[in-house]
Amino acid sequence: MDSGLAKVILEFSYLIAALSFIFGLKMMSHPRTARRGNAVAAAGMGVAILATILYLVMEDLMPMTNLGLIIAGLGIGSVAGTWAARKVPMTAMPQMVSLFNGMGGACVALISLVEVYHFHPETWDLYAYLEYGSILLGTLIGSISFSGSIIAWGKLEGKISDKWARIKGINIMNALLLLVTLGYGLYIWINGDLEFFKVLIFFGLAILYGITFVLPIGGADMPVVISLLNSFTGTAAAFAGFAYDNMAMIIGGILVGSAGTLLTILMTRAMNRSLMNVLLGAIVGGGSATDEEGEKTIKEVTPQDAAIMLAYANKVIFVPGYGLAVAQAQHALHELEKLLEERGVDVKYAIHPVAGRMPGHMNVLLAEADVPYDKLLELEQANQEFPTTDVVVIIGANDVVNPAAEQDPSSPIYGMPILQAYKAKNVIVIKRSLRPGYAGIDNPLFYMDNTRMLFADAKKAIEEIIKAIQEL
Amino acid sequence: MNVWIEFFLSNLDMIYIVILALFLGVEVISAVPTILHTPLMSGANAIHGVVIIGGIIALALAPENNFLLLTFGFLAVVLGTLNVVGGFVVTDRMLEMFKEKKKQ
Known part of the structure; x- marks a missing residue:
């Protein structure tokens, strides 16, 4: 084994990179350390890249033209990547991630194809077959991830419609295409066939499957698909790592492959779905999509997630209603307010004139809990503040925040002035169940994109949020 | 056997x-809490950009007269860099909301 200085520097840098990926991921799964975790992983990546170039230069392994091309490629990628990542609006983040994931998948497919070119085993022993298998798997998974991610991006951008899901038998056609692709790959693998154009056909089949695999999946499920393709690219990177015998690629790839798979499962669980249900939705969801009012889905939130949203907000408004009075949650709510203020969050209360069962009901309750009077906002003041509020927490109120009063002339409460909580960036509704309020009217606010439901008794829910914030 | x-x-x-x-x-x-799912996915996405190393090696070892391998290698480096740099920058932007606030 080569034990020169360059090799030592290289392998030691890869060790540092692998550790930085592990710690980076760990830190990224906690809100307080997430941003630093991202920086740690990025620094490790920089070390690995520099060490690789340094090694190639020190060992005199490449012509100057190639070094020039590498530096040019890194430069172009860095400038374009930074520009795209900076420019994209917050709402378009998922498709941007999908696009970057596709780039990674294409990169794996390309370097696997290059490796086919370099790969000339003297005898076809077990090692040769395993290495060729790694090359083919890297090509396959990388290609699927590439084309699938581009389709996912197009769906989220609204450039590709969901009508593909309605083609009869598309899932069966996909299964057949996958079988053909795998069968063909197996054939050239077993025969040890290294002819370049035959591998290119395999690459083409994989690209095609990536497209047809994502096409029939509904646009709303794209975040899950992106997460799945993300773990695919990780797995492909690990296979390429075996082919290149490169420890940083092996560890980084396996970590992302397994963490990405778990993350995908967690995401489907948060949607109350199974992964199969998402991927084969074209068949499974066929019957339920006929709801004439269109799809109405609510999203739930745990007290722990609510705690994080509140603790890292700049401005929070509480909207208390009759449910607060029933649960006698005013003292707990004041506790939460003080806790958030200590963390630098601006907290206010919005009081609707008819919140509760009598005018002033809420003012009395909150005064009893020693909430300072200047924290209470009246209807007009509150409605001016909502658009700049990060999180609105609605505690046992319903009709007084129902947008139907403004938007639906057929609603019995049409014309009633409401607290426009729906204008806030995020809304958390604490409520015991989905039952309509006092007026018996359904509330469209509960089904909005930026609304999260926390089904629980108001007092219990607030106490759990307080506990979760203290543990942050 | x-x-x-x-x-x-x-x-x-x-x-x-x-x-x-x-x-x-x-x-x-x-x-991981639900609210961090998307940033974490994005961070993991940047980490598998480690394949850029494979791209660098592929381009470095491409013979000077082999236009196909030079093209593949160059594309791999550009795409891998996009994955790494874009991935980390986009993740950082998502995580900006979690920055520490100064206590009064």
């Missing part, structure tokens, strides 16, 4: 590494 036994014994280190890394990946993010 002997081939497999020989393979197993001479690659024990790698077998252990693969299995432990698989479990580590699961373990390291098992307690």
Whole structure:
């Protein structure tokens, strides 16, 4: 084994990179350390890249033209990547991630194809077959991830419609295409066939499957698909790592492959779905999509997630209603307010004139809990503040925040002035169940994109949020 | 059969590494709150950009007169860099909302 200085520097840098990926991921799964975790992983990546170039230069392994091309490629990628990542609006983040994931998948497919070119085993022993298998798997998974991610991006951008899901038998056609692709790959693998154009056909089949695999999946499920393709690219990177015998690629790839798979499962669980249900939705969801009012889905939130949203907000408004009075949650709510203020969050209360069962009901309750009077906002003041509020927490109120009063002339409460909580960036509704309020009217606010439901008794829910914030 | 036994014994280190890394990946993010799902996915996305190293090696070893390999290698470097740099920058932007606030 080569034990020169360059090799030592290289392998030691890869060790540092692998550790930085592990710690980076760990830190990224906690809100307080997430941003630093991202920086740690990025620094490790920089070390690995520099060490690789340094090694190639020190060992005199490449012509100057190639070094020039590498530096040019890194430069172009860095400038374009930074520009795209900076420019994209917050709402378009998922498709941007999908696009970057596709780039990674294409990169794996390309370097696997290059490796086919370099790969000339003297005898076809077990090692040769395993290495060729790694090359083919890297090509396959990388290609699927590439084309699938581009389709996912197009769906989220609204450039590709969901009508593909309605083609009869598309899932069966996909299964057949996958079988053909795998069968063909197996054939050239077993025969040890290294002819370049035959591998290119395999690459083409994989690209095609990536497209047809994502096409029939509904646009709303794209975040899950992106997460799945993300773990695919990780797995492909690990296979390429075996082919290149490169420890940083092996560890980084396996970590992302397994963490990405778990993350995908967690995401489907948060949607109350199974992964199969998402991927084969074209068949499974066929019957339920006929709801004439269109799809109405609510999203739930745990007290722990609510705690994080509140603790890292700049401005929070509480909207208390009759449910607060029933649960006698005013003292707990004041506790939460003080806790958030200590963390630098601006907290206010919005009081609707008819919140509760009598005018002033809420003012009395909150005064009893020693909430300072200047924290209470009246209807007009509150409605001016909502658009700049990060999180609105609605505690046992319903009709007084129902947008139907403004938007639906057929609603019995049409014309009633409401607290426009729906204008806030995020809304958390604490409520015991989905039952309509006092007026018996359904509330469209509960089904909005930026609304999260926390089904629980108001007092219990607030106490759990307080506990979760203290543990942050 | 002997081939497999020989393979197993001479690659024990790698077998252990693969299995432990698989479990580590699961373990390291098992307690992630829902609100961090998207940034974490994005961060993991940037990490698999480590294939850029493969791209650099592929381009470095491409013979000067082989236009196909030079093109593939160059594309791989550009795409891999996009994955890494774009991935980390976009993740950082998502995580800006979690920055520490100054206490009064």
